[in-house]
Every structure is written in C-alpha cells, then in structure tokens.
Amino acid sequence: MDKVRVAVVGCGSISERRHIPEYAANPNVELVAFADPVLERAQGYADLYNAKAYTDYKELLAAGGFDAVSVCTPNALHAEVAIAASKAGAHVLVEKPMAVSDEEALEMIAAAEQNNVFLMVAHNQRLMPPHLKAKEILKQGHLGRVLTFRTAFGHAGPEGWSIDGKNSWFFRKGEAVMGAMGDLGVHKSDMIRWLLDDEVVNVSAFIGTLDKTDTDVDDNAICLLRMASGAIGSLVASWTSYRGEDNGTVLWCENGVMKIGTDPVDQVIVELRNGTIERYQIGEIATNEKQVASGVMDEFISCIQTGTAPIISGEEGRRSLNVILAAFQSQAEGKTITLNA
Structure with a gap:
C-alpha cells in the first residue's frame, strides 16, 4: 500500500524523542499533521516535514488527510483524543497509560472496534x-x-x-x-x-x-x-x-x-x-x-500495512x-x- 499518513497529537518530549524521529526514519510513513497547544512546537515539526500545524486536535481531526494518529498528550486526554481519532477513521497509537480509568479504556476499545480501526498502546x-x-x-x-x-x-x-x-x-x-x-x-x-x-x-x-x-x-x-x-x-x-x-x-x-x-x-x-x-x-x-529505538512505531505501521491486529492491543493495555x-x-x-x- 501507499505510505501511511500519520498525524501526531501532542508535541512534547515523547514525540520529540520517540514518535516523530521513529516515524521519520520509517520509509513507509509520511508525517502530515501536528497538534499542540503551543503552536510553535507543532509549527516547528510542520515546517520540517512539510506538514500542517494546529493548536487544537479537533481541528486536525476535522481537516482529515491522515490514516493514523499518535496520541502523545497528558494522561487525562488519552481517551478523549483516541476515541475522537477512532471516530475520524484513524488507526490509533496511544501513549501509556492508555487511560486513567477502566471505563475510559473500555470506551477506547469499543470506539476502535465500532470504527474498524486498530488501537495500539505504546508499551515499548x-x-x-x-x-x-x-x-x-x-x-x-x-x-x-x-x-x-x-x-x-x-x-x-x-x-x-x-x-x-x-x-x-x-x-x-x-x-x-x-x-x-x-x-x-x-x-x-x-x-x-x-x-x-x-x-x-x-x-x-x-x-x-x-x-x-x-x-x-x-x-x-x-x-x-x-x-x-x-x-x-x-x-x-x-x-x-x-x-x-x-x-x-x-x-x-x-x-x-x-x-x-x-x-x-x-x-x-x-x-x-x-x-x-x-x-x-x-x-x-x-x-x-x-534513547534507543523503541520499535513501537515500526510495529504500529507494520500492523496497518499488513492488516494485522496489534499484539499490544487496547485489551492488553487495559489489563496492564x-x-x-x-x-x-x-x-x-x-x-x-x-x-x-
């Protein structure tokens, strides 16, 4: 298939040190959008990868043009962003902990299933x-x-x-x-x-x-x-x-x-x-x-391209x-x- 178009929500340290460089190093990925409340952070990556920058992840999701979303926000927003991304038709990779309650974890799993997308948790x-x-x-x-x-x-x-x-x-x-x-x-x-x-x-x-x-x-x-x-x-x-x-x-x-x-x-x-x-x-x-390569992003992209459900699934993230x-x-x-x- 063509390159997987990836959007990153949250441009803090985990994005800077893991998600973004590992996506950038994967020849099967195109980084297309970044969102962060601090516009300069998102814009810096957007300029680097010829992508779009947003301060509001909802605007990013509404604009479309992506196949997958990495959720790298504070813990309390993991579920909210992941569910919204699933509803937008995107495969979701969410940082750990996947949620802050079991109820949220179940809602995330259900949203992915209902929208026929993958949900993977970044347990590296x-x-x-x-x-x-x-x-x-x-x-x-x-x-x-x-x-x-x-x-x-x-x-x-x-x-x-x-x-x-x-x-x-x-x-x-x-x-x-x-x-x-x-x-x-x-x-x-x-x-x-x-x-x-x-x-x-x-x-x-x-x-x-x-x-x-x-x-x-x-x-x-x-x-x-x-x-x-x-x-x-x-x-x-x-x-x-x-x-x-x-x-x-x-x-x-x-x-x-x-x-x-x-x-x-x-x-x-x-x-x-x-x-x-x-x-x-x-x-x-x-x-x-x-910092060494986590392998998480490569695994996520491989799952999408092969249509293989992630081993580090929402269900696994929930149990942990x-x-x-x-x-x-x-x-x-x-x-x-x-x-x-």
Missing part, C-alpha cells in the same frame, strides 16, 4: 531486545517455573525529561492523574504480564509522594503482586532514583535465576542451579538517559492499566485487591 518494554531474549529463554523451559520476581523502573523524575521541566503536566494531578505509577509502573505491569505469560490476580501496594515538592501525584510505589500461576513478586516505580536509572528485572525460578537489565555489559544473565552461567549481550533497554489502578485502590483502602485474571 515488550519490544526491547533483552526482554525478547528473556522470554525466549523462559519458553525453552530449562529454568522451570518462575517462583518469585522483582521488577523495577526508576529515574530522577520528569523534570529532567519533560519539555517543560519542573513546570511539566506530569506534576499536575488534573492532567497527569497518576505520577510515577502512570509513567513507569504501568510499563512494568505490562512487561511482567507479557514476560511471564501470566495475569496478576492480587495487588497490595504502598504509594506516596516522598520527595517531589509542589505536587500531589505519586513519586514512589512498591507493589506486591500474585500471579494466576501462583508466582509472587514486587513491582517498584520511582521518580527519585537520583543516581542512575533502574530498569532491572530478576526472576527466581525452579532451576536458577535470570537477571535482565542488571548488568552494564551482559543484558541477560542466566545462573543455573548446576553452576553453569549463560551471558547474553543483546541490544539495550531504552531509558531516559539513553488495571494492575496499576488496583495498586492505587490498595493504597487508598489499606488492603489487598483481587483482579479477575
């Missing part, structure tokens, strides 16, 4: 080479069942990442709704579900604002998860990892341990009970400090979101929350 951790290698090793079976795990994602906070620094929407609860858990925790809930090919059934969490000032969104969370298989583990999300990012996962299994993203050289390490050690140097895991929502409920109610696997 599934596409990182070390995580893909780890899943391949698990499937080989020689580690046996995963019994316990630890997965974490921490960096120094969005003030060093967001285009607006300390004035970022990430710190305004009305726009962000959730902090480190929406930014980082949902990545790990998605990754652990996918990696273990398992579902979370119980969540118990401590979530708080420990160090960031002038904000009431969470900057740290520690969650205990029980999977449908019986495996138990911890999920950590932090905006206060001030000396070095953490995106590591450790799986303790029947026959050994697998360490992912814990070593600067060997991205995957398998230590078996019989004493043998396997080390794999395979790609990198994208972090704020080191619900783990995070359950964690907030656990914090609020002081009890363990049960999910339907």
Whole structure:
C-alpha cells in the first residue's frame, strides 16, 4: 500500500524523542499533521516535514488527510483524543497509560472496534531486545517455573525529561492523574504480564509522594503482586532514583535465576542451579538517559500495512492499566485487591 499518513497529537518530549524521529526514519510513513497547544512546537515539526500545524486536535481531526494518529498528550486526554481519532477513521497509537480509568479504556476499545480501526498502546518494554531474549529463554523451559520476581523502573523524575521541566503536566494531578505509577509502573505491569505469560490476580501496594515538592501525584510505589500461576513478586516505580536509572528485572525460578537489565555489559544473565552461567549481550533497554529505538512505531505501521491486529492491543493495555489502578485502590483502602485474571 501507499505510505501511511500519520498525524501526531501532542508535541512534547515523547514525540520529540520517540514518535516523530521513529516515524521519520520509517520509509513507509509520511508525517502530515501536528497538534499542540503551543503552536510553535507543532509549527516547528510542520515546517520540517512539510506538514500542517494546529493548536487544537479537533481541528486536525476535522481537516482529515491522515490514516493514523499518535496520541502523545497528558494522561487525562488519552481517551478523549483516541476515541475522537477512532471516530475520524484513524488507526490509533496511544501513549501509556492508555487511560486513567477502566471505563475510559473500555470506551477506547469499543470506539476502535465500532470504527474498524486498530488501537495500539505504546508499551515499548515488550519490544526491547533483552526482554525478547528473556522470554525466549523462559519458553525453552530449562529454568522451570518462575517462583518469585522483582521488577523495577526508576529515574530522577520528569523534570529532567519533560519539555517543560519542573513546570511539566506530569506534576499536575488534573492532567497527569497518576505520577510515577502512570509513567513507569504501568510499563512494568505490562512487561511482567507479557514476560511471564501470566495475569496478576492480587495487588497490595504502598504509594506516596516522598520527595517531589509542589505536587500531589505519586513519586514512589512498591507493589506486591500474585500471579494466576501462583508466582509472587514486587513491582517498584520511582521518580527519585537520583543516581542512575533502574530498569532491572530478576526472576527466581525452579532451576536458577535470570537477571535482565542488571548488568552494564551482559543484558541477560542466566545462573543455573548446576553452576553453569549463560551471558547474553543483546541490544539495550531504552531509558531516559539513553534513547534507543523503541520499535513501537515500526510495529504500529507494520500492523496497518499488513492488516494485522496489534499484539499490544487496547485489551492488553487495559489489563496492564488495571494492575496499576488496583495498586492505587490498595493504597487508598489499606488492603489487598483481587483482579479477575
């Protein structure tokens, strides 16, 4: 088919560092429109790619001329923009968390189905080479069942990442709704579900604002998860990892341990009970400090061109979101929350 015409709604840091350059690098994409409340941001990209600029995404959608839309807005607008784009007949790639409530997630999924378009969620951790290698090793079976795990994602906070620094929407609860858990925790809930090919059934969490000032969104969370298989583990999300990012996962299994993203050289390490050690140097895991291609945009475009439904679907995004929502409920109610696997 012809090139996929893509419009980008929201021209902040995630667009600047991931969506726009990865679309631009794909020979099957034509960037045709950009929308951002700050016209200069949208106009800068429009000038660069001979596209159109808008301050209002509704005007962009009304103008048409696109096949797909990337939704890179503050969290509270994800559902609104994604549903409107679906109704405009566009395939939708939405940043994580896909929504801020289960009701919104269901509405987004329904809108895509009703308008016969794809809905994909930008959970890039599934596409990182070390995580893909780890899943391949698990499937080989020689580690046996995963019994316990630890997965974490921490960096120094969005003030060093967001285009607006300390004035970022990430710190305004009305726009962000959730902090480190929406930014980082949902990545790990998605990754652990996918990696273990398992579902979370119980969540118990401590979530708080420990160090960031002038904000009431969470900057740290520690969650205990029980999977449908019986495996138990911890999920950590932090905006206060001030000396070095953490995106590591450790799986303790029947026959050994697998360490992912814990070593600067060997991205995957398998230590078996019989004493043998396997080390794999395979790609990198994208972090704020080191941007590497996410693969998300290429996957999205491939789905559109081949007519293949996205693996990182709205339904998958919803399941990962619900783990995070359950964690907030656990914090609020002081009890363990049960999910339907």
